[in-house]
Amino acid sequence: MASLDPGVSFRMTTKGGAFYETSFEGEAGHQKAHTEKIDIVIGSGRKGQTYLYWRGDQLFELPVSYWTSLDRWVNSPGYVDGTADFGRAITPRCMECHATFIQELGESSKAGLHYSKEHLALGISCERCHGAGAEHVRMHSAGGGATATGSSTGAGGASATAFMAKMAPVGFERDRQVEVCGQCHGGIGESLTPAFSFKPGEALTPNISLEANPLARVDVHGNQVALLEKSRCFQSSASMTCSTCHNSHEPEREAAAYSDKCLTCHQASACPTFSKMPKHDVTNCIDCHMPLQESNTLRVDLEDQQVPIEVRNHWIRVYPSQASQHQNSQR
Numbered sequence: 001m002a003s004l005d006p007g008v009s010f011r012m013t014t015k016g017g018a019f020y021e022t023s024f025e026g027e028a029g030h031q032k033a034h035t036e037k038i039d040i041v042i043g044s045g046r047k048g049q050t051y052l053y054w055r056g057d058q059l060f061e062l063p064v065s066y067w068t069s070l071d072r073w074v075n076s077p078g079y080v081d082g083t084a085d086f087g088r089a090i091t092p093r094c095m096e097c098h099a100t101f102i103q104e105l106g107e108s109s110k111a112g113l114h115y116s117k118e119h120l121a122l123g124i125s126c127e128r129c130h131g132a133g134a135e136h137v138r139m140h141s142a143g144g145g146a147t148a149t150g151s152s153t154g155a156g157g158a159s160a161t162a163f164m165a166k167m168a169p170v171g172f173e174r175d176r177q178v179e180v181c182g183q184c185h186g187g188i189g190e191s192l193t194p195a196f197s198f199k200p201g202e203a204l205t206p207n208i209s210l211e212a213n214p215l216a217r218v219d220v221h222g223n224q225v226a227l228l229e230k231s232r233c234f235q236s237s238a239s240m241t242c243s244t245c246h247n248s249h250e251p252e253r254e255a256a257a258y259s260d261k262c263l264t265c266h267q268a269s270a271c272p273t274f275s276k277m278p279k280h281d282v283t284n285c286i287d288c289h290m291p292l293q294e295s296n297t298l299r300v301d302l303e304d305q306q307v308p309i310e311v312r313n314h315w316i317r318v319y320p321s322q323a324s325q326h327q328n329s330q331r
Helices: 092-099 133-141 157-167 174-185 222-232 255-262 274-276 320-329
Strands: 009-015 016-024 032-037 040-042 048-055 058-061 064-067 073-076 097-105 114-122 292-302 305-312
Touching: 058 114, 064 092, 092 097, 174 222
Parallel strands: none
Antiparallel strands: 009 016, 016 032, 040 048, 048 058, 048 064, 064 073, 097 114, 292 305
C-alpha cells in the first residue's frame, strides 16, 4: 500500500498462519522496516476493519485498516496518512465499544494502559445488550426455564417471566432502550466510571458523558443517538427507538431497504420530491432524509488525493440539496 508520502509504504503479509503489517520508510535500498503482528481484528467488515497488536500487556492500533466500500487498504482512524506510526494506544473506552469485555490492569507502578489477555472477550456478545448471562443461567438452573412458546414453567415461572423481561432491551422504558445503543453509538464521550461499568437497564449518564450537540456534523465516532433524538420522527413518537429500524440480531440491510419503515407512518405521495419525479421512486427515502456526509476526521488516500469517508447522518429531516440531487438523478 502506497501513501501520500512516496517515502512511506506498507505491506500486509502472512506467515505461519498469522498476519502482519509492515511499514517501510526511506528510499529503496535504504529502507527502515517496522513489522507488527495483527493480534486483534475489530469491525464486522461491512464498513471496514481495523487491527490491533499486543506489546506486552499493552494494546496499540496498527496504522493500516481496510475500508470495504473502497475495497482497499487505508490509513487507520486517528493516523495521519504518510506516517509510519505504530504508537496509538488503545484506551478502555475504545474496547468498551469494540469488545464485550477486557480487564484493565491498574498497577500504579506501570505507565500507560495495561490489560489482561486472559480476561478478554472479543466481539459484541449478547451480554452487551441483555446484561450478564450468569443471571440467565442461574434462573434456568433453578427450574425457571421457559417453554418453546415463551411461557415459563416450574416454581420459578413468575420470576422467570420477570427476568426475561429484564433481559430483553424491549422490556425497558424507551430511554433505557436507546441508551443500550448509545453506549457505543452515542460517540466517544467521557468515561465517568471504569469501562464496562454500564449495565443494560441502567441510566447511561452516570457512566458516560456524551456530547449532546446534535448540530455538529456527523462523524465516524459522532453521536448518532443525539441526532436521532433531534428528529421530528423520534419526537412525535412515543415508541420509536433504534430497534424500530435496526435488528441487531441480523446483518444490516442496504440503506434504501429501510424505507419500508418510513412508509409505515408516511405516505410517499405527501413528499414534494416524489410528485416531481418522472419515475415515482418510493424505494429510497433514506438517501434524501438521512444522507451520507463527509467525515471531518477520517480521510484516506486515493489516487494521490485525500478523500473523506462518508458516514450516514441519523438526523431524519428534509435536506433540500439531497432532494435536488435525487430529483436530477431521476431525469
